[in-house]
Amino acid sequence: MNMVDIRAAQAAYRDELVAAGLLIPTGVDGLYGRSGVFEEVVERFDALVTRWGGADGAEAMRFPPALNRQYFEESDYLKSFPHLAGTIHSFGGDEKAHRTLLRRLEEGQDWTEDQVATDVVMTPAACYPVYPTVARRGALPDGGRLIDVFSYCFRHEPSIDPARMQMFRMREYIRIGTPEQVVEFRELWLERGRGMMASLEMPLDIDVANDPFFGRAGAMLSSSQREQKLKFELLIPVTSTEQPTACLSFNYHQDHFGHIWDIRTADGGVAHTACVGFGMERVALALFRHHGFDPAGWPAAVRKVLWG
Ligand code: ATP
């Protein structure tokens, strides 16, 4: 399939999902409502993740889908992914500026001139609020920390691909500790991720991957990330078999976040971090793709895994 065919397949699958009522269009690419059936699948998969990971004693944290702007600025996100970031702005003008805003709105012109940055930005990945939060607690305990998060995330990547949304949910486990603890965690979840998705009878492949670092310097960061095998993705065909969709990802950040926020292990070293991320919408879309739009008709074994 060439790019034109891949786009056509993406558009076709999106249209099918919309026609079936699973996704509710809003007029913006990548921004959808979800039906009750879609949400139930997301909830059942979320519960499945807990079944596989819940016994490890992770500490649950739930943040709103926005991040303290200061944390965001400190995180280096703007160095690597300025093109994906979403910042929250609000009207900051006086009454005169308000009249101008209304006039421009009326005339269909740009009205955003007096919008000013607030203290919050959209969360780009569910784990971002965790590192500065853990850092504030001081040095890690001997065993390090294991955190469980779930959040809507925003990325400015409008697409006709229904699997590439601008707002989507990510469940994550985050390991913070010594390099050994963190590498062991990632190995464990690579195996668990494979087992979990195989139990849902999904065709899958795990492969080395890279993040879409911005610009010319970004190309070097991407290839170094690949060479060091810092990121793996669990891929499932959703709109194309040649370009399968990353449904889970396994990321080793080395001491990147530990260094930025000065997170220390019990013995004083700079903490390493890793996370496993589950793309809730992508997993749901993969299930609908391979087992059909009506969960009542899914294979009995898959229904048993999800509904017990
Ligand atoms: P891709 O390579 O497809 O852009 P990614 O590498 O950006 O994916 P991560 O940053 O690792 O993905 O995010 C963790 C998980 O969140 C992914 O494994 C995926 O399941 C999900 N995800 C990422 N971007 C999107 C998106 N735009 N829409 C829906 N789910 C997404």
Ligand code: ZN
């Ligand atoms: Zn993460």
Ligand code: MG
């Ligand atoms: Mg991406």
